[in-house]
Amino acid sequence: MISVAFVVFEGFQSMALAAMPVFEYANFSAAQTLYDVRVLSENGHTLRASGGLSVCTEAFDGRVFDTVIVVGGDSIVEQAPEAVLGYLKASIHSARRTASICSGAFVMAQAGLLDGRRATTHWAYARELQARFPAINVEADRIYVIDGSIWTSAGMTAGIDLALAMVEKDHGAELARAVAQKLVMYHRRAGGQSQHSALLELAPKSDRIQTVLGYAREHLAQPLSVEQLAQVANLSPRQFSRAFRAETGQSPAKAIENLRLEAARQLLERGRLTLDQIALETGFTDRRRMRETFLRVFGQPPQVIRRNARADMLV
Template sequence: MITVAFVVFEGFQSMALAAMSVFEYANFSAAETLYDVRVLSEGGHTLRASGGLSVGTEAFDERVFDTVIVAGGDSILEQAPDTVLDYLRASTRTARRTASICSGAFVMAQAGLLDGRRATTHWAYARQLQERFASIKVEADRIYVIDGPIWTSAGMTAGIDLALAMVEKDHGAELARSVAQKLVMYHRRAGGQSQHSALLALEPKSDRIQTVLGYAREHLAQALSVEQLAQVASLSPRQFSRAFRAETGQSPARTIENLRLETARQMLERGRLTLDQIALETGFGDRRRMREAFLRAFGQPPQVIRRNARHEASA
């Protein structure tokens, strides 16, 4: 049985504990107790999370845990309690892996656990983390990063992806998929996937433009001209272009390229299709055009992004 400790503090973000459900459902799916999960704090008192939820905890002691996960929270961005830092430093000598969710990376950094390592955190805090702790290689656009025994994740929901990756590492991909299905997750994100969603960033106001975006997402392999999209919206091409830019702040062409880039990157990270197949299925047409688009958007060619994703998986 694998023991897991979630380390919390007064004012922590309760969403971090959503990752506990992954281990709970791993036990349920396997019909046996694969994980024993505890919530620990400095004094073992009932703590109040930032959203008002009260959580009972157990005190730090000499117990050894296989996995230690630090929650995030604004209350510890500047300085976490010394007892928490001391506990983490001691636990890394006995734990197989130590992890953080969201701004919990700041606690890990304050304890010196991220020195010289690759790490990530919520995109809104990434620059601050890099400026304060120059020895860390902050990868600001990752869902999670694994560097040896140290695991770090982005925003709170990324903690679920992190926990699923742990389950897959411990017990295989089939169990991780079963857990993701029970949690009704659309898909399980790879660590190298971007924290940002092209569709989420647009926020169109009308059903008409939302319908166009849904259509485009489902037909990326097609040319998707302005005339074709305008027909879906039941507008003239000129009316459609004006309405689209007014609602999204982008031209239709830019949006379609962003959707193609996001989808192609997800396919690369899953590693199932060749570059030629991905280029065709996402509408780039050929590897050259896809490579040029990746260099503009990410500063890296598709091969490097795929290699990084495979490195994460093997780590």
């Protein structure tokens, strides 16, 4: 049985504990107790989290945990309690892996656990993490990062992806998929996936433009010309282009490229299709054009993104 400790402190973000049910449902799906999960704090008091939620905790003691996960707060953790830092410094030598969720990376950094390592945090705090702790190699646009025994994740919901990756590492992809299904997740996001969603960034206001984007996402293999999209919106091409830019801040061509890049990156990280197949399915026509677009936007070719995703899962 694998023991997991969530380390919390006064004012922590309650959403960080959304990763806990991943281990609970792993037990349920496997019909056996694979994980024993505890919530720890300095004194074992009932702590008040964000939004007024009260959480019962157990005190730090001499117990050794396989996995230690420190959570974050609603903002940058300026100075974590000394007892929390001391606990993390000690656990790094006894735990198989030590992890953070969201701004919990600042707690890990204050404990000196991220020096010389790759790490991530919520995109809004990434620059501050890099500025305050220059010895860290901050990868600002990653869902989660694994560097040896240290795991760090982005925003609160990314902690769920991190926990699912732990389950997959411990007990295989089939169990992780079963847990994701029970949590009604579309799929487990790979660590290399961007923190940003193309559709969320577009944020169209009208149902008409939302319908067009939904259509485009389902038909990425097609050319998706302005004329074709305008027909879906029941507008003339000129009216459609004007309305689309007004609502999204992007041209239709740029938005479609971003949707194609996002879809191609997800397929690369899952690793099931060849580069030629991915290029066709996402509308890049061929792998050369896809490669050129990846280099221009991400600064890396598709092969490197796939290799990094595989490396994360082998750790």
